[in-house]
Amino acid sequence: SQSRKVSLEILRSLMARASTRLPPFLLLLAATCAAVANAQLSENYYGSSCPAALLTIRTTVATAVLLDRRMGASLLRLYFHDCFVQGCDASVLLDDTPSFTGEKGAGPNAGSLRGFEVIDRIKLLLELICPGTVSCADILAVAAHDAVVHLGGPSWTVLLGRRDATTASASLANSDLPGPNSNLNDLLAAFSKKGLSSTDMVALSGGHTIGRAQCQNYRNRIYADTDIDGTFAASLRGDCPQGGGNDGNLAPLDASSPDYFDNSYFSGLLSHRGLLHSDQALYDGGSTDGLVRSYASNNDQFGSDFAAAMVKLGNLGVLTGAYGEIRVNCRAVN
Numbered sequence: 029s030q031s032r033k034v035s036l037e038i039l040r041s042l043m044a045r046a047s048t049r050l051p052p053f054l055l056l057l058a059a060t061c062a063a064v065a066n067a068q069l070s071e072n073y074y075g076s077s078c079p080a081a082l083l084t085i086r087t088t089v090a091t092a093v094l095l096d097r098r099m100g101a102s103l104l105r106l107y108f109h110d111c112f113v114q115g116c117d118a119s120v121l122l123d124d125t126p127s128f129t130g131e132k133g134a135g136p137n138a139g140s141l142r143g144f145e146v147i148d149r150i151k152l153l154l155e156l157i158c159p160g161t162v163s164c165a166d167i168l169a170v171a172a173h174d175a176v177v178h179l180g181g182p183s184w185t186v187l188l189g190r191r192d193a194t195t196a197s198a199s200l201a202n203s204d205l206p207g208p209n210s211n212l213n214d215l216l217a218a219f220s221k222k223g224l225s226s227t228d229m230v231a232l233s234g235g236h237t238i239g240r241a242q243c244q245n246y247r248n249r250i251y252a253d254t255d256i257d258g259t260f261a262a263s264l265r266g267d268c269p270q271g272g273g274n275d276g277n278l279a280p281l282d283a284s285s286p287d288y289f290d291n292s293y294f295s296g297l298l299s300h301r302g303l304l305h306s307d308q309a310l311y312d313g314g315s316t317d318g319l320v321r322s323y324a325s326n327n328d329q330f331g332s333d334f335a336a337a338m339v340k341l342g343n344l345g346v347l348t349g350a351y352g353e354i355r356v357n358c359r360a361v362n
Contacts, residue, residue: 112218163191242275
């Protein structure tokens with residue numbers, strides 16, 4: 029439950045931003061708590077309890093992406109939206125109930141978050157193979173990894189052993205998830221709140237090298253922003269009229285390779301072809317310009333930093349041990 033949860037992102041934020049104000053013994057306590065919680069995650073967590081778990085997830089994700097190339101980006105986004113709210117605890121998967129309003133209907137998620145059926149399919153298979161063993165939170169973590177790798181992106185070590193939350197928070201989803209109109213300071217603050225650095229923020233934003241965005245999220249950019257390539261903006265206006273309508277029409281976040289995970293997203297920013305205001309904010313005369321240029325010229329550096337940031341993301345607010353549960357149905361608490 030929320031009241032008992034060890035919130036690693038808060039601990040990290042304390043260490044990162046309040047080291048000059050906290051007594052040394054409190055900093056040591058925070059670091060120790062974070063280390064103990066992380067130590068309960070391991071790469072081979074299901075090695076004996078469900079040895080077919082990783083293969084089952086990988087093959088199901090591969091099939092889903094083969095049938096719908098957008099699904100790779102959708103699974104990555106689903107994981108990010110889970111971890112940024114309460115931590116990586118599968119709270120994003122919970123349907124509304126009479127006792128609480130879940131996160132699916134929150135502003136950043138409503139009508140755009142996808143991939144739930146893929147997670148359901150994986151969970152169904154795993155419950156047949158090894159009932160009550162693999163958490164929905166771990167399924168999300170592995171599925172995001174496999175989706176990125178399937179689309180040509182980097183691999184990283186996915187630590188496992190998370191347990192599932194028994195509640196969700198629409199209010200946190202509305203307050204903590206960065207929006208498409210965020211400026212650079214907004215983005216830096218949102219990620220810092222989770223204990224993630226500016227490098228982590230830029231690298232994770234590079235996840236927009238795959239996927240699409242809805243017209244309603246880039247309309248203001250293509251009609252009002254001045255830091256946008258004119259030809260690029262004009263090419264998008266036909267499917268996204270200024271006066272409204274066609275809100276759900278899609279455009280690729282990385283027009284040059286929307287279904288391949290590479291560094292071309294950053295090259296687009298150098299040309300002022302970021303689709304979202306929050307994309308172009310990374311390269312607009314601010315503190316992250318240099319990193320954008322580096323990633324645009326060095327795909328290996330981007331891949332390495334993205335992988336490292338995904339490991340850090342996966343450690344946010346995890347439930348382990350006696351906290352949380354292993355859901356039988358990812359959409360509902362047991």
